[in-house]
Amino acid sequence: MADIQSTTAAAPLIIRRSDYRPPDWLVPEITLDFDLDAAATRVHATLSVVRNGGQDRPLRLDGDGLLPLEVKVDGRALGPDEWALDGGALVIALPGQAHVVETRVELAPEGNSKLMGLYASSGLLCTQCEAEGFRRITFFPDRPDVLSRYTVRMEADKARYPVLLANGDPVGQGDLPGGRHWARWNDPFPKPCYLFALVAGDLACNADRFVTMSGQEVALGIWVKKADLPRTAHAMKALKDSMAWDERVYGREYDLDVFNIVAVADFNFGAMENKGLNIFNSRYILADPETATDLDYDGVEGVVAHEYFHNWSGNRITCRDWFQLSLKEGFTVFRDQSFSADMGSRAVKRIEDVRILRAAQFQEDSGPLAHPVRPESYMEISNFYTATIYNKGAELIRMMALMLGPERFRASTDLYFERHDGEAATCEDFVRAMEDGGGVDLAQFRLWYEQAGTPRVRALLNHDADAGTAELVLEQTVPPTPGQPDKKPMAIPLRVALFDPQSGQHRGDQLLMLTEAKQAFTFTGFAQPPVLSINRGFSAPVIVESNRSQADLAFLSARDDDPFARYEAMQQLMVNVLVGSIGGQPVDEAAVVAAIRHTATDPQLDPAFVAEAIRLPSEAYLGDQMAVVDPDAIHAAREALQRRIGEALEPLWRDIHAGTKANAFSLSPAAKGARKLRNIALHYLVASGAQDGPEIAFGQFHEADNMTERQAALATLANGASDAREAALDIFYNRYRDDALTLDKWFQTQAFAFHPDTVQLVAELREHKDFTLTNPNRVRSLFGAFAGNQWAFHDKSGKGYRLVADCIIALDKINPQTAARLVPPLGRWRRFDEGRAAMMRAELERILTEPDLSRDVTEQAGKSLE
Template identity: 85%
Template sequence: MADMLSTTAAAPAVIRRADYRAPDWLIPDIALDFDLDPALTRVEATLSVTRNGDHDRPLRLDGDGLVPLAVKVDGRTLEEAEWHLEAGALIIPLSGDSHRIETLVELAPQSNSKLMGLYASGGLLCTQCEAEGFRRITFFPDRPDVLSRYSVRMSADKARFPILLANGDPIEQADLPDGRHSALWNDPFPKPCYLFALVAGDLACNADSFVTMSGREVQLGIWVKEADLPRTAHAMKALKDSMAWDERVYGREYDLDVFNIVAVADFNFGAMENKGLNIFNSRYILADPETATDIDYDGVEGVVAHEYFHNWSGNRVTCRDWFQLSLKEGFTVFRDQNFSADMGSHAVKRIEDVRILRAAQFQEDSGPLAHPIRPESYMEISNFYTATIYNKGAEVIRMMALMLGAERFRAGSDLYFDRHDGEAATCEDFVAAMEEGGQIDLGQFRRWYEQAGTPHVRALLSHDPVAQSVELTLEQTVPATPGQPDKQPMAIPLRTALFDPATGQHHGDELLMLTEPKQSFTFTGFAAAPVLSINRGFSAPVIVETNRSQADLAFLSAHDDDPFARYEAMQQLMVNVLIGRIAGQDTDDGAVIDAIRNTLTDPALDPAFVAETIRLPSEAYLGDQMKIVDPDAIHAARDALQTKIGAELMPLWRDIHAKTKANAFSISSAAKGARKLRNAALHYLVASGAQDGPAIAFGQFSEADNMTERQAALGTLANGSSPEREAALDIFYNRYSADALTLDKWFQTQAFALHPDAVEQVQALGQHKDFTLANPNRVRSLYGAFAGNQWAFHHGSGKGYALVADCIIALDKLNPQTAARLVPPLGRWKRFDEGRAALMRAQLQRILAQPGLSKDVTEQASKSLE
């Protein structure tokens, strides 16, 4: 490892939280003047600067790839000797305490393949500035604790760019000579530069309005290409629903007169919460039954809400520094999760959220890239937009909300917003507000912000028939993670209930606080041994091990009144059988089949919940239960159980598939639940090996009036090798080849397929005429999906690793952020056998040996080898 690193460029500098220092200069106001053109854009910036504190340090304005064409101080043009560039930044010595600084730079948006700063996308000019993209637009102290009021003037060719949008409210528009026009926008609320936004292009608007709780009318606009306008209705409804929800639940009202959203095709993230002008990846705005699945509809609703909620949890109160990223992201994910639950099914939403947490964040926590939700250091901040920051951050907020209760949590959040409105705050500020407003001591709980790793909780229940009591003994351990070999006990809230197996009832739901390495809790009044239901609702993001029997789990899968705990019992029932078989044991699967049959025939259950409960744990999740992952054994065991479930319950699958066929498309919860259950039935029916399975799947594919059923059928067929598979793939491609977002599904379905030739198929798709490295969505749909296909990616030959490494190396030259996000699957080499581990390490070393490697990929790959 040392030899390999010595042949490459020096490692990027490490930024540490402990080194934080308040800004030397503040920028109360900034005026920007853009002369927009894809080939050559000129940006004039006028900054009012004030010295912050008693010091004589010069003004430092960050820049990335910028060359100043002019620099003025208080109206006087400086000679080149009066300023200099240092690591891209513009350094200007200043004697006074306040000045007016003017700079002029030129940009080439159409050449900006990094998609950070000002860039071109599908005929539009747009920006992305989080985390450090503003320095690619103009010289500025590019840090979140410098808050400024922005005035933005844009001029452009009117025919080519008829719409000119920026943050805040529109002030004036004017026609100019030579077919050009201009627009002036003003944002009265001080904001950090990462929230700056600008969009210019030929766009159509879905216009609407919303009346706030104080009676103000806000003009709403969703801006897209003219042809996409019919696909924006769902996003507009989600926006209005989220505005009303934030008023009702948090008392937070929108503050500007205008709220705009723009959808762009090329975007590194899902969306961006720029003040008053949210810029979205088009996949989270456009939806109709023909092209969007129910998951897509839910994604649009959730992401629109997430970015809107940032207006308060992120914009009005922002981050002091990037180490506090979870302050805005974790809190806002928690808010959007609760919103989505209120809009649909609380039970199903909780199951979905935990599945994502386990698939992404638990793996992150157990690997070389593990970090606390408030990291201590980084090389490249874009690498810390992680599941830990977002999803685990949300779970930490959820635990606080559980411990405080709804009323005190609202009091704490009100105090936080009121106390820090217009400020750049820290995670500690949030916790302190919760302590004061919620009247609770969160001293030990702060360790969730400081310690990485997923806590393991061992729960042992013992019954004393003479004393008619039970003792629940809980032990916690937090595994060592990079840089943190020794851990302190966490404060872990565990919702718990003890069920009487005779009556199917429990004695009440209790919140137990595990704060010591080992604690015991005694309960009386149990003549018979009860059945333990623990971590109900997934009250803490921990891994729980119990001494519950298969009979106990089967009981809970039928009787637990907490939906998540009921789902969890069924999943554990399946996991126990599958892990036993992977280990070569002859485990009995009868309890699993009976539990699925009972769930399918329970008329009281929501179909969407049933569909979630009966699905087998993923191959990746099964791998997480093993010390050394065996992808082939996992696949074989899971495939065999799936086949048996399909065959033994065949009449039920056929009946459900027929009865849940919809007459007309609807996105109601009932309709979505019916589709989810129908697709689950189809999956098991085909997995059974029934001769007519592929024909039934092809029939659903052909007859579907919605993308949810069409893609599910395609995905089911893609796992096999039938003639129907090839026919469906051809039909889908020919039908949607002109629609980029829907064609992403075609690539993704094949990359996820559990097909013996998946590696070769992905390799061929990488050479397909419709594949491009220039679009992040297309890269994620193929290589991102493939890296999540455990059986295919971890092919024993290592060719899957080489395929992804090839993509990373090529993509790094265009878009380092997207390339870096493909590295972590290679970094899990310690979890696999030595043969696969050596192959993964070799690819990481090959990546690191590339000349000119970005710091984004360098950080991920070097840490992955540690």
Template identity: 85%
Template sequence: MADMQSSTAAPAIIRRCDYSPPDWLVPTIALDFDLDPALTSVRATLSVTRNGDHDQPLRLDGDGLVPLEVKVDGAVLAADDWHLEAGSLIIALTGTAHSIETLVELVPENNSKLMGLYASGGLLCTQCEAEGFRRITFFPDRPDVLSRYSVRLTADKARFPILLANGDPVEQGEGDDGRHWARWNDPFPKPCYLFALVAGDLACNADRFVTMSGGAVQLGIWVREADLPRTAHAMQALKDSMAWDERVYGREYDLDVFNIVAVADFNFGAMENKGLNIFNSRYILADPETATDIDYDGVEGVVAHEYFHNWSGNRVTCRDWFQLSLKEGFTVFRDQNFSADMGSHAVKRIEDVRILRAAQFQEDSGPLAHPIRPESYMEISNFYTATIYNKGAEIIRMMALMLGAERFRAGSDLYFDRHDGQAATCEDFVAAMEEGGGIDLTQFRRWYEQAGTPHVRALLRHDPVTGTVELDLQQSIPPTPGQPDKQPMAIPLRVALFDPATGTHQGDQLLMLTEAQQSFRFEGFTAAPILSINRGFSAPVIVETNRSQDDLAFLSACDDDPFARYEAMQQLMVNVLIGAIAGQPVDDAAVIAAVRNTITDPLLDPAFIAETIRLPSEAYLGDQMAVVDADAIHAAREALQQRIGAELEPLWRDIHSRTKANGFSLSPAAKGARKLRNAALHYLVASGAEDGPAIAFAQFHEADNMTERQAALATLANGTSAERDAAIDIFYNRYGHDALTLDKWFQTQAFALHPDTVDQVEELGRHKAFTLSNPNRVRSLYGAFAGNQWAFHHRSGKGYQLVADCIIALDSRNPQTAARLVPPLGRWKRFDADRAALMRAQLQRILAQPGLSKDVIEQASKSLE
């Protein structure tokens, strides 16, 4: 039958309030794949049962599929007994239970969207989250339909000697004409977005893990033979993750095998498919020659994240996609704490907050702002956002802070035990925390409902006669799309009041701000104390205080909370920079003195020092302004950086010299030394020292690790020296054969604060090594460039055109990756009228393209509102 969907129909809007349970359930599904890149057949046998008392037909979602055969209870249906509607297969059924069998054919090698079953580097692999399974076979593609899967894979043995799927392997054998087969069973019911298969010529880093109850789990990381030496760190991260989840959450792995496969072409970072995680290769492969310390940390964190999903996402999944943060926010919180335990809690917290502010705070203040539990969407892939992930994690962190470790563990145990094997909601999680932790979270639920970043105004008043201190707090949330008016949030704020004479305080307190205005009274202060607030970044809010530069300098030297100490230094710098941007006379002596005190403090961790002395980014400075002036921000930041570099030049030289290591190590001390050495190099070159480029080039040339080599390249890339050009050429010639390292080459140039970056990005877009077919390569060039505030917002508007050109060219091939490039153009309201007009024009040009995907339509249309 013909598909009845209109080709001109506007994309439908899906609303949370319209949720209803599935009409039909699928307790079991058997899949039989005859795999070939040019033509794959998929036979699916579903046991379906009617869910409730109704007469609705069976609706099986499909995307681009044509059924070659449809059977009900073994009998082939005539063409008139089924039809396609909006891509879905509709079958009218009587009775309550049936067996449905369908046969479809796919062409994986033509699947450039990288959703469903596709070919990548000689592999056949799948990506089904969020709605990719409907591109493989007809099925009710929604997360609240949980099924037990049996999968048979057949393929040419020479081309695809390894056949992997979810669950445990149960059978394998030889077929005819050089083909072989394997059968996999997953005993745990799961939604179809967690289905996975991989077929290819792969080598395995094999290991084992013994669970806390004594079960032996066979571990495998599958990659190309040549990449095996680069998998050791990922394997160790996997074993560390399994042990940590047992120790901290009591969660044990539940299958006989756990496999990971690295794939070169992947829209996401990784995917938690039950028992068969599929990873973007950048989050598996690491060695000192090609991976930075940030890469190593990324591998560790993402491996942990996907493993932790086995419970917070797989065993307990989400009922519908509006509940996405149920699994993602909770799991990000879990992986952040794991990474902190593996390294430095202080540095990890600073890194996480910096990412939150750079990505999520911008999202919250723009046209794409949404709550962590959205109310509607046009394309669900557009809601894999920093709000869902990073702000979602902060909401869990606040609950953990309010409950304390023991009660939070009791709440999480209750959540896992109560909802094991179910598709749950955010409300289910909060209810478990309330019951298990003995707390009322009624008002706290507003964090799930309201978009926007709360602003907290803190005013400290001291009465020397009575020795009392009043802390007046006011909260407000700016209007966001569809939410002009907001109710007060429940905001947990950790505070301490420092005695400026002794540099100590009477203890850390947790204050709950629940009203629009609230005052807190403290006794026993003969002298006015200095306020340390939002310690540890206890709440994802923007805090404004009446603290002076002297107060901030004091806290940058004396605060015993590492994040608050870092925050004081950052605010000290921000105040100076904002004044300079506005053209006001500023005194940067306090900043220089604070930096000097920090880098000479022998008690501080070098990694913490490197984070603390780092100037706020140009994008973060823009977020502090009503109208972003990209040129003024860049000039002010460069000037302060030069001043710090020049005034402390002997110290930078000393740090750079004495932190040079003999031999590579991943110990916290070695990583901290490298981070501080690179920071010193950056300030030394920024000082304008005549030999700065030569020193940077020497580090680039002599480095025995990618961390120092790329940092030197990035430092040189900001300038115009002969060493810059030489380093860029050397790096390309050395690493042009390695895709992941070549991404660094593109990214470094796209993010460079160089006067000609916009022209260089245009040229790189035509480079023989650039391709639109690989998401990593697109992100490394255009994604990085769009995050380079000064270059992207070039007054000519050329940067906007380059990104829009990429979006238009990429949309028909890979709409998900294309859509993720739209948001930087959507910040037009934050810029001057000329730039705003140029950005709007590019958004309008994008929307005028025929056949535009709903992914890009949603992002671009909302960005224009």
């Protein structure tokens, strides 16, 4: 064997989109034979390789930490001088056009703490191959544009691993001597290796069936630990609902005889869409009223749908290279958002999606890690599984759907699926299908894929009483981002309506296309100044600044017939008061109280919408409105307004809290809305300072027949310092100490609490016997939540920064992907005062001095300091 790796440490390799080159070799067929064991698994891979094009380059098969036990070509074992390892990859100089290459390697799944490749989780063996995990299983050209048909044989101890699952359909199984057994699976559809999946273990199955629109019967299975079987009913319903929805809305039918889902406890992501065998983080499968909140139920429904929808938007059509990741993720997020909107409240779903976008993606767009929806370069691809790729990518699809209209958008997606089925495609391929199918020119719109940053739109409405006209002047700017100092004007679709303040009516919704740096639109027939409702439905992912008065916002919060615009007006009313208060300006809190009273007492409104509209903007969102974030001032102002609202409307909160108590648990929209509103009312009641507030909260905690009300009461108590707080935390812990997913809520609630000692409490919880760095869910529940707690994380002592940095350093040696996801909060140092900024920079610099730091963390920390 030759080793052609450099003996000197090389700088981390930067992968650039402009350097894309088609694969030198294709692999039409692959056969994998696994001898499974947690301590030592042997993998025999047989690849049919075909030279691609007229080049004469050698065969290069990616590998990560693999030691070849045997290498064969066309049945002949190669000598050590006939192949080489280069950076982990197996390199073989091959003559001619086609060969059969065989390799044998040995793996240790139980020692794989990175949770990429083949690893052990709670007695199971399972895989995660996206983005580059397959190279940790066997040698292969690990890139998404190499599509292969897979045949997989597994052999294992039958008592320990009675269930053997892989992609595709089962084609054989049997017993072997010595208490062992085997199973063979075949996937007839060519797929990239990142979609390969395998699971072995002692699992029980919630089995069901679905009949497709063409009459094909599909066997459905959700595989979990036997004790968890009763908690899978909601996930199965979500799966069947999503299969029917995809047929009805997109005409997409499932294409295999079986569809399996497996829930595992240790998982870096939410779930993985492997063809025919989805592997899920158990938090997105297991749900019952005792342990799951309404938000958890919604999460299960949405993620099950997301991964199923990938069967067409991701699997049947995959991405050519990882720069095109949003091709599958942005489109599929849009699809799962639309599905969830159809399953519940469309208005509330849109509000929730925008809130997530603003909290995660807008912050990303305004910081050192900003990148386009289609990035130009990366060091570690796992760092680009971001809100920009997913959530902003979904907004791009939503804008195109809006511009085309329902019929033309459906025609365009049909064309996309027909044109690229079985291919590795690009974002450009999708946009071109929208153009060809919808008969539109999207040349300027492509800038959304190319330019990072959140556009800002300044909207000024001027009224000419003599002419009876209103002129709307729109100006757009796209701020500079790393590597992109100058931006071109974007194509921004803005839905607007002009309200007559006397009648409270408007003449209809209009879609304005802002395509220049500055444009003016004139409207006639307005004797009185109209009230502007803009970006209705959040038609574009932009920040709108306008000259609307507090009176205009109060009017819209009471009269706007677009639910999102009505919510937005209420939120802006609150933001104006809070930002003014932080800046020491005179503010009218009474206007906010009056608007909340009006909304909360409107019998025509959905309680779930009311709950969303009357909740105060988060401290992090308020920070985004400031040039320099002042966590202490923001917290003080928000707490003061919250108390004012609580005090002024205390009788209302008592009435709502008492009147929305449910007699029995239900997942009906009415019941979910009542719980959401009841929890908001409890929060305001306790915030009022009412003497019996903690007692009422503890009563809800004690009497609740569901986790939604129980956790909300616990979170409300966790913000204070009453005896009820400690009692509730102890009760919750003792009740759920043996349920990992629910115990995550216990950690999360304390890490996210507005308690004066949160920093110290997090430090103590880090040493708790139930905390572990080896489970990503537990890490996210403590440190992920804490980093999102603006007031506590940015404690002026800097102890919060040190806690998170210590976690990143320790975790990087175990699971670099999860560690890297904790870096971005430290990377926002430019937004804070000099003292905090210096401490955040110091922690990033300390992280970068760690020896053997992963590429994942190196890239995130390094870019955060640039």
